Amino acid sequence: MSTTDLITVDNLVEVYADGTKAVDGISFKVRDGEFFGFLGPNGAGKSTTIKILTTLLRKTSGTVTIAGYDLEKHPKEIRKLIGVQSQDTAVDPELTGRENMMLQGELQQMHGKVLGERVDHLLEVVGLKDAADKRAGRYSGGMKKRLDLACTLVHEPKVLFLDEPTTGLDPQSRNTMWDYMESLNEKQGITIFLTTQYLEEADRLCDRLCIVDNGKIVAEGSPVGLKQEIGADAITITMESSAGATKEATKVAAKQVLSTLPAVVNTIDAEDGLTIYAKNGGIFIPELIRAFDKANIRLVSINVSTPSLDDVFLKHTGKRIRAEELVKQPSRAGFGRR
Amino acid sequence: MTLLWDTRNLFIRALKKLTRNPILIFFSLFQPIIFLVLFTQLFHDFNLLPGFPPGVSYLQFAAAGILLQNAFSSALQSGTSIVDDLNSGFLQKMLVTQVARPAILLGRLLTDACRVTVQSIIILALAFALGFRIESGIPGFLLIIFIIAFFGFAWSGISLAIGMRTRSTETVFGIGFTLSFPLLFMSTALVPVSFMPTWMQDVSSVNPITYAVNAVRDLSLPGYFSLSAELTALGVIAGIAVVTMGATLYLFRKVVS
Ligand SMILES: Nc1ncnc2c1ncn2[C@@H]1O[C@H](COP(=O)(O)OP(=O)(O)O)[C@@H](O)[C@H]1O
Ligand SMILES: [Mg+2]
Numbered sequence: 001m002s003t004t005d006l007i008t009v010d011n012l013v014e015v016y017a018d019g020t021k022a023v024d025g026i027s028f029k030v031r032d033g034e035f036f037g038f039l040g041p042n043g044a045g046k047s048t049t050i051k052i053l054t055t056l057l058r059k060t061s062g063t064v065t066i067a068g069y070d071l072e073k074h075p076k077e078i079r080k081l082i083g084v085q086s087q088d089t090a091v092d093p094e095l096t097g098r099e100n101m102m103l104q105g106e107l108q109q110m111h112g113k114v115l116g117e118r119v120d121h122l123l124e125v126v127g128l129k130d131a132a133d134k135r136a137g138r139y140s141g142g143m144k145k146r147l148d149l150a151c152t153l154v155h156e157p158k159v160l161f162l163d164e165p166t167t168g169l170d171p172q173s174r175n176t177m178w179d180y181m182e183s184l185n186e187k188q189g190i191t192i193f194l195t196t197q198y199l200e201e202a203d204r205l206c207d208r209l210c211i212v213d214n215g216k217i218v219a220e221g222s223p224v225g226l227k228q229e230i231g232a233d234a235i236t237i238t239m240e241s242s243a244g245a246t247k248e249a250t251k252v253a254a255k256q257v258l259s260t261l262p263a264v265v266n267t268i269d270a271e272d273g274l275t276i277y278a279k280n281g282g283i284f285i286p287e288l289i290r291a292f293d294k295a296n297i298r299l300v301s302i303n304v305s306t307p308s309l310d311d312v313f314l315k316h317t318g319k320r321i322r323a324e325e326l327v328k329q330p331s332r333a334g335f336g337r338r
Numbered sequence: 339m340t341l342l343w344d345t346r347n348l349f350i351r352a353l354k355k356l357t358r359n360p361i362l363i364f365f366s367l368f369q370p371i372i373f374l375v376l377f378t379q380l381f382h383d384f385n386l387l388p389g390f391p392p393g394v395s396y397l398q399f400a401a402a403g404i405l406l407q408n409a410f411s412s413a414l415q416s417g418t419s420i421v422d423d424l425n426s427g428f429l430q431k432m433l434v435t436q437v438a439r440p441a442i443l444l445g446r447l448l449t450d451a452c453r454v455t456v457q458s459i460i461i462l463a464l465a466f467a468l469g470f471r472i473e474s475g476i477p478g479f480l481l482i483i484f485i486i487a488f489f490g491f492a493w494s495g496i497s498l499a500i501g502m503r504t505r506s507t508e509t510v511f512g513i514g515f516t517l518s519f520p521l522l523f524m525s526t527a528l529v530p531v532s533f534m535p536t537w538m539q540d541v542s543s544v545n546p547i548t549y550a551v552n553a554v555r556d557l558s559l560p561g562y563f564s565l566s567a568e569l570t571a572l573g574v575i576a577g578i579a580v581v582t583m584g585a586t587l588y589l590f591r592k593v594v595s
Contacts, residue, residue: 090427
């Protein structure tokens with residue numbers, strides 16, 4: 001282990017009791033002080049990975065070390081160093097915000113005046129000072145998430161694990177959460193392991209990220225680096241099917257034409273058309289139109305964009321992280337072997 | 339040391355939750371109070387039958403049974419609390435802290451014992467108003483409370499184990515309900531053993547409720563106290579507690595891996 005690697009994961013596998021292979025041999029490292037992310041759709045294995053790393057779930061195989069401690073041999077030492085916000089907001093609705101935090105602090109072996117001051121400070125930081133003595137059950141979704149985040153910070157952890165901390169939040173609450181997370185990482189040097197389904201979130205916050213799908217890491221790098229890897233602009237087109245031809249036949253014909261154009265780097269099926277990756281999109285468009293005209297394929301729309309993480313995801317998995325999947329779904333609260 | 343402190347804090351948490359939902363305490367008191375008021379009227383003349391302890395009113399006789407019935411069914415609901423914590427993710431949240439693991443169970447069990455104690459005192463007060471008396475005085479009263487709380491404690495473990503195993507509130511309630519009535523009626527809680535058919539006498543003689551009921555009853559009736567019966571009852575309850583705690587700890591370990 002190099003001195004700057006805080007988390008090392010090697011060939012991690014998790015097979016649930018029902019045979020589901022939720023994590024399928026992943027390896028990665030998180031450096032000290034890094035804002036690291038797992039970006040992937042529902043069911044990719046993000047929560048499973050976090051549960052293993054935070055000692056809640058026993059791995060099937062592989063090795064994990066955090067701050068030099070082996071996960072299996074030194075779970076106690078690891079628990080001292082980490083703060084965890086799970087996907088399901090777990091605040092006690094019958095306790096007030098302050099009581100929730102005080103209990104969390106006590107369980108983290110903090111006591112008395114030190115704890116009281118820490119709790120007051122954190123309540124202020126997450127903007128819950130005025131609501132501190134109200135029962136958490138009466139909080140809004142955003143307030144509960146903020147309280148949950150504050151709870152994870154009470155014992156000044158070195159690493160934070162945040163499992164989809166903004167899923168289900170309105171845009172304003174999400175922005176507030178983003179600001180907190182950024183400042184925790186930048187101002188306080190806390191290493192953050194974030195999982196998300198949101199492209200903009202990963203793009204804005206992460207120094208480095210892994211794109212995960214079906215329990216596997218399909219790409220790894222900085223957001224900028226990953227996007228550059230595409231090395232081309234993304235041009236999404238939709239076409240009108242010519243008389244008598246099916247949509248599929250039209251796509252096949254279009255691909256045929258595209259393969260003759262040297263600027264095209266890659267072509268991928270999109271929902272109702274094609275996504276073409278080509279160098280210098282601006283110059284390429286007229287060329288594209290001419291070629292399609294000649295082949296009698298009628299274009300309905302053309303959309304040029306610089307590549308996003310969605311394009312990176314599409315390139316590696318052949319599908320997009322679909323917006324429908326972003327609807328809040330309760331994750332399985334399960335853990336442990338059953 | 340950490341264990342004690344963590345237990346204390348989780349105990350306080352559970353007590354706060356309970357006092358903020360006091361309806362829960364009264365909800366489960368409904369049944370014993372019905373028993374206390376209606377049964378003692380309905381079966382008022384039982385004490386005229388042969389085999390009934392002479393000179394003892396039915397209320398004086400049945401109070402012990404009603405107290406233990408309440409402790410038993412309350413204890414069998416205690417698993418719902420851990421199901422709630424499991425399903426809300428609160429248990430997981432506790433488990434990633436440095437909390438001493440057994441404190442999570444101990445805090446729970448102490449709370450349940452406390453709840454049963456409070457309920458028992460309410461029932462005793464009502465019974466007292468209706469004419470019930472504890473012949474052995476204050477020490478007897480304290481011992482009665484102790485036996486009841488200990489009895490509740492032992493059965494809470496079963497309920498917690500079922501809760502962890504099934505993760506379903508309905509199952510916990512269902513099993514509690516299914517167990518509590520047959521065991522109640524096949525014990526000496528409501529009638530003397532001589533009233534029962536022989537097969538039921540056999541069941542009653544191995545029914546733990548019988549031992550606890552007899553111990554409490556002997557403390558409240560004049561001239562029945564016997565040290566050996568009290569010790570046997572405590573021994574039986576301790577035996578149950580050991581078995582249920584074993585099962586609970588085993589399942590708890592499995593769940594938290
Ligand atoms: N307790 C469990 N038992 C069996 N399968 C599970 C369990 N928890 C999650 N899974 C499955 O494992 C896969 C990964 O789930 P998860 O780690 O929750 O994904 P993500 O957090 O990325 O949405 C999914 O197919 C999910 O259905
Ligand atoms: Mg998840």
